[in-house]
Amino acid sequence: MSPEDYKYITNFLLETTGLSLGENKEYLLEARLIPLAQSHGMNGIEDLVLSLRSRLDKNLEKDVMEAMTTNESSFFRDRRPFDELKNEILPNLIAERSATQKLRIWSSACSNGQEAYSIVMTLREHFPELADWNIQIVGTDLCSKALDRAETGVYSQFEVQRGLPVQLLMKYFEQNEQGWKIKTDPGISMQWKHLNLLEDFQHLGMFDIVFCRNVLIYFEPDVKKDILDRISNQMNSSGTLLLGAAETVLGVSDKYAKLSDCQSAIYSLAGRAVAN
Known part of the structure; x- marks a missing residue:
């Protein structure tokens, strides 16, 4: 070359x-x-x-x-953010949303869908009170092939062995000729949309939780700032942003504040009162 x-x-x-x-x-x-x-x-x-x-x-x-897109993902990747989602983020959010009983979650750069389905399993395993809630999870990615796989929800034996406890595999998946297919959950709306984070995403609407993990590390600082600032505009006032372990908003965007109760790269909107 x-x-x-x-x-x-x-x-x-x-x-x-x-x-x-x-x-x-x-x-x-x-x-x-x-x-x-x-x-x-x-x-x-x-x-x-x-x-x-x-x-x-x-x-x-x-x-x-x-x-050139890296579609690396696994179920419950880096485990700790999902633990903090279960122990800190969702309990507080459920209390705040008890009147409307609505929850919207965005899995950006969702790759083949493991992150979004890990969120579904976290909701179903630990929060039975959400059974009657209006829950929507939106997965977006630049790669159409990855989105097709995410929507199909079929994973190989190797993929389900990466991070997925066997009891969850047996409970939420069924085996077929192609591998393991996740069972449909009629109580949670799953949407898959093609999206380039450099482009406008206002049409996605507002979210309570945004996962944007392990993608900003590939961008220049000015691009990171632009994406983070625009994500903040799509977050409800009590919304939460989760980044990858090697990512931070510090020195990049002033729209966020670190959640003091969480050890991972998890942020609220700046100016929001954070509970102890």
């Missing part, structure tokens, strides 16, 4: 997805994009870049963006 082609692709990804690859990632681009180029009938990276430069093939642009 020529330096010029590398620079063009990295700039293309930064512009379209916010993904900042930096230097010396030629091996990663080649591993993911050479097979893609060949699937489009091209000889390699050089032909792919020529086509991208023309800006005529929108399907190719979409495929490049999705090929």
